[in-house]
Amino acid sequence: MTLHLYDTATRSLTELVPVTPGHVGIYHCGLTVQGPPHIGHIRKEVVFDVLRRWLVRAGYDVTIVANVTDVDDKILAKGEEQGRPWFAVAYENERRLHDAYAVLGCEPPTYEPRATGHVPEMVEMIADLIERGHAYPATDDSGDVYFDVRSWPAYGELSNQRLDDMQAAEDAPPSGKRDPRDFALWKGHKPGEPETASWPTPWGRGRPGWHLECSAMAAKYLGHEFDIHGGGLDLRFPHHENELAQSRAAGQKFARVWMHNAMLNLGGSKMAKSVGNTMMVSEVVKRVRAVELRYYLVAAHYRSIIEYSEEALLEAATAYQRLEGFVQRASEVTGGVEPGDVTAAFATAMDDDLAVPAALAAIQASVADGQKLLADGDSAALRETLASVRAMLDVLGVDPLSPQWATSGTSAAYEQALDVLVKALLEQRTQARSAKDWATADLVRDQLAAAGVEVEDTPQGPRWSVKENR
Template sequence: MPIRLYDTGVRKVRDFVPLTPGRVSIYLCGATVQAAPHIGHIRSGLNFDIMRRWFEYRGHDVTFVRNVTDIDDKIIKKAAERNRSWWSIGHENERAFNHGYDALGCRPPTHEPRATGHIPEMTEMMRVLIERGHAYEADGNVYFDVRSFAGYLSLSNQELDNLLQPSGEGETGKRDPRDFAMWKAVKPGEPSWQTPWGRGRPGWHLECSAMVHTYLGDAFDIHGGGIDLIFPHHENEIAQARAFGDDFASYWVHNAWVTMSGEKMSKSLGNSVLVSEMVKRWRPVVLRYYLGTPHYRSMIEYSEDALREAESAFARIEGFVQRVVEKVGGEVAPADEVLPAFAEAMDDDLGVPQALAIVHTVVRQGNSALAADDKEAAVARLAEVRAMLGVLGLDPLDPHWAGDDDRGQELHGAVDTLVRLVLEQREAARGRQDWATADAIRDHLRRSGLVIEDGPGGPRWTLGPTGTRTGAP
């Protein structure tokens, strides 16, 4: 069965056929680094990380390019507000984005180009477009003539006569208000680069068209990004690239937003939830589960309750994995292949929710095998679960999640020693049939955020979901 993807360009799910058999090229519009990332920003990188992993599982060699927009109006404004250099603002926030991607288990891209490293390529693209009558210079700016490109607005499906093109300060000399800036003339105190049309800096849309051409050539498979980029950014990328002579993207894939109170999570609205703060309150693997398991085209309404539900759901998976590992006395390797139902769900427009339902079904089967003391069946189920979770980047035994720092391991060991001492006291109370004391100990541990399970091999403890701690007895 072929992989099928929803293509924004044709507004339907269609079979994915790569330009080169066995190879997939993906360009994702990455960070604009005027501020640190909130979880809405990281969702996009996470969704396309899952896409990449699935293509690789299906045997494709993936080239994944995720750019960094390190110069634009917002970065310059932020630098002025803080009385800092534009490049230091960009560098600081680029590192924050990469820390966020890394924390949530996103694999590094094949290439991660910065816009400012590709001014010569942008200059060449503008030169060709001016020569072909698709662009023009005015007052040191360079604009794209949207009426010169017949396919303009085919992605966003708008009418040109009704178009309101976003414009920035200093964009003078336009022949048509709908034309967009490819190059912006220098302004006092702003960074600038020399071109045949004077000093200035690139427009946002030109940056991506030039970087795509540099790293993926004149044709590539998938262009991705958030739905808010369809217009004007992606529409203008298409116009520039195809007028330049590139075939550009074969498929357009867009992820939905993370919202708060029904609005897009946005720095300008003041409703951002920074990744750097979230990972202090929630385990990064739980954040990945929360952001990565809804369908990529579905909105996620942020709430603490939803995060707690994600934490509990992942804890059920993790608890099963830990119990089997303890039973066999070592790790169980992932199965060579995922289950057919899981694969069918992932092939159908990356149906992660349906695929995850298969994971939870197998976890329940594995728990039943454990309850029946069927070690062989439990091990087989764990192997299947690990194979499926590996594709989603959620395998608890993956070194990225299991490899806690030394201090964390030491802390876990100290807690384990103390809890086992308390559990021995509980077992002694049970042995003398002092049920009141045994129950009081269990309840005290529960209020401390621990879950106690009594099994044939004796009691075991695990950390309960965040929020289970209810205070002193």
């Protein structure tokens, strides 16, 4: 396996050469948990879940770190607005994030550090930057500490910007800054803010700046040099630019490859809580199955913008159902097989910057071959094709026979009860057909259809599926 990823820093495809042979360390920025996750947030989780699945299949040991920003201006504001402790707001939404991981089949990060649990590491990093001449306490007695952007000549390298063309950093008033573009490493405690949202430091009580959190936690869990740093493209500047500057200024090599996924738009704008154009994961999975939402999010190339529409979502659901139908029919004929090897075309596509559209084309070509084998009755070749299709779908996290999706949408008990009832009716229909009692057979079929159950007569007997009311 030779995986090439588009490196945002060099703006070119770059071969992944791990710092430690056989191991890949990945840090991707998690959520600021002032609200529940929407499908724009969760697209990033799906992208990195697919990356991990592909690396694991190639034999790598993978460590994924995704932080949780659980103290922040927005979280404090939400707590005040709702009349609740800020940490209650953060914890509630962190649990909703975990629910979204589970619903969409994303394996949890290896480590999921909270900002509030790593203040000592942040304070130590600030002290190091001050000692090196790259940071300074604010001059206005606010208790803030700022990174001195002019002390780091490479500032702007990630986003390809010149410092003089940049606007002022909006994280604090300019009164205590040497340069308006200097950004906050530490924010002094302000009157009226909860005392619980502050920690003691040599510069006074306060809380960490957003950018500092990720640098400190990445270094703790992955070391001073690691393989991949990623997140949504909207984080490239200022967040990742600032992370890169402060970590390099502290003497760290930091990330070898910068990987950014494009946005999911709604109405022409980035889906964002601040804009108000969000679609919560918990709501969307009421309209399509969770596996179909995952397929929708994964089907586009991760660097391509997804312009959300209900029509596109339903089209993706239908496309997935065609793949699902083949897997189910082939499993019935063969008795079922475990996932096997992926095809060369699929591997080539995935190694080329996770080119999922080309990978899906490879899956569809295998399914087309499998349909011919179904028609020809070639069970041996069909087993091999089915094993390959399941393996490729598993890399994308959408294998229909995965335990994750076997009980999606309803509980296992409900599905078992439904299966027993439908099969009992189908047995009545089969007996009526054997007796040439066509009126009873048609009545049973019509009753099932009225309940949303579609029946397909196959050489192996009738098979049924639930037709969702969309």
